[in-house]
Structures are given as structure tokens and as C-alpha cells.
Amino acid sequence: MFIKVLLLIVLTFSTTIFAAEKIRSYQVSENPLKMDKIARQFEVVQKLTHGFEVYVLEEDVEAFLKIAPHAVLLEKNVHENELQNLEKSATQYRDFAKVESDLKTIAATYPKLTSLDTYGVSKEGRTLYSLKVSTGGENKPKLMVTAATHGDELITTEVLFSLTNELLAGYGKDSRLTKILDSRDIYIIPVVSPDSFEARERYVQRQDPNRSYPWPENPTNKTVDVIEAMMNYTNKMKFTGSLDLHAYGRLVMYPWGYTKKAPVNTADVGGFKDIVQSMAKDNQYTAGQISTTIYVAEGSSADYFYWKTGTKAIAVEIGREKIPSYNKIPSIVNESREMMWTFLEYFN
């Protein structure tokens, strides 16, 4: 019995060690055919002056280098610098318990404007929250704003909390914010992936959540728990518009990601262009279609929401870091504010 318990402890401990996610970053410049192959298996994060930056989980490095033998290693562990910022700012960045208590505080502070809904539970048992902000009435556009699909993009959650608080505090005082809230129902999801958010990890069970949605050419793509919950939620809610916050890159983008072709519906394309260009007017973010602005990305949220429910689905890459030093947050909120209000105002 004692040996069994000991063995269990050792096994649990070694799984924990193994679970620490390590991601390498590479610079890759290959011909388009090879790049397409790489993009289907790995996360192309950004366009560089020469080639692209690609994230590769440590255990996949061998397979990756077989496809891209000339790849140049940029960082051995992309989390290292970011986590240093987190350590320096001690407990200031929210963990999931704080996210939970802040959501409850907001709901208690604004009982006439908000209600705290849930749409499932994560694999490790964390509640999936959606804060509904509504002044009542019917037939309003339903908009959703999400953050922390990637659990290491902590800045997205901080920005979303700041702007949500501003929006609520401004109701009845600021005419612009009052108007925004009077004619739209807004659903705020500050953490899409709570388990990886708590672990400060990017992926979920070694899978990139934002490449785990089904897409038109792969309608049965195997997904992870939190994305499946999000799929069920959005298919039920049928949002008019959605805004998925990521970090980083200073980009505002629309579908498709999975193909370089534009959506067939030209009215939709016109609408999308209109939205992203107005959103980027103030902060000068780069605006365009996902696949041509970064690279082809199969299985992203924006593609899924647009494909399944016709949602005007926008993906944003905020700022220049995933976990900036804590004192930079106000300036990143500043550069995101007008972009967010403009997104909400588009739908009426």
C-alpha cells in the first residue's frame, strides 16, 4: 500500500514537471508551399522583416526542424522574459480567483446593468463566466468580447477589465458610453481558457486553442474542452459581432484565416473592412484579413464564429507584449479604448 501511494506521488510529481509548457520561437523564411505546411502544424505568430516568427513546443522541435531545417532560433523559451515581468509585478496581475471575485464584485455593484452568466466548466473544474451587460429591452445586437484564449496573454484580461469598468462607470454620466450600452447587449468573457490562464501557459493540453476550432475544410476538427464549451455557447447565442482579444502585434483582423481567399459574400467583406479600418483609425494598428496580415491560420475563433453563425468576428492583437511590466498597462488600455468603443458602436 505504502509503495503504491509513493508511486502515485512520484508519478503525479513527474507529470507536473512534464506539464511545464516550453515554447521555442523560430524565424522561418521558406517558400510559400513549405510555409503553408508549417502553418498547418505550428503557430505562425507574426510577420518579420525577413520571414515569419513561429512558435514550436519543445517536444515538437525535431518534427519542426525536419520541415524547416534552416529555421533560426530566436528564443529558447518564449515565456522567460514575460514571466520575469510577472514576477516583478508580484501579485498585481489577476489570477483566476481574482478574475472570479472581480466579476462578482462588478455584478454586485451594477445589479441593474449586469448579470453574471456561466456557460460551462473547464477540465480542471473552473467555471466559464460570461458577464452580460444590458440595460434591458429586446432585439438589440448581441456582442461578445473575449480575452485570454491563450492563457499567457495576461494583458488582454487586464485591458478587458479596465474597459468594462469604464463602460459601466460611464453609464448615465458619459453620453457616448450611455448610448453604447442603451442600444447593445454586451457579453464579456475575460478568460476563455481558465486552466491555462492559471498556469500562465499558452496552450491547452498541448494544443493551441486558437487553432482548435473546426473550419469549413475541416468541420470535425478535434478540439479542447474550453473551445468546445465556447462553440456550444456561441452557437446558442448567435452573436451579431465578436471581438477576440489577443497579444501581441498591433493588428485588427477579420476572417478568413484558413484561406488566403476572401469570404464569398462581398457585402460581408465590405463590412469587415469598414469595421477594422475604423477600429484602427485612432491607434494606427495594421488592419486586414487574418491570412494575409499574418499568415494562414486554420481553426481560429474568428473563422468559426463567422462561418457558423454569420457573426462579424474580429480578432485583435494588442500591444507589443503578452505580459508587459505592470506599469505599462494604462498606456495599453489607452491605445485599446477607442478601438473597443468603435467596435461596439459599429453595431446598431
Ligand SMILES: [Zn+2]
Ligand atoms: Zn493569442
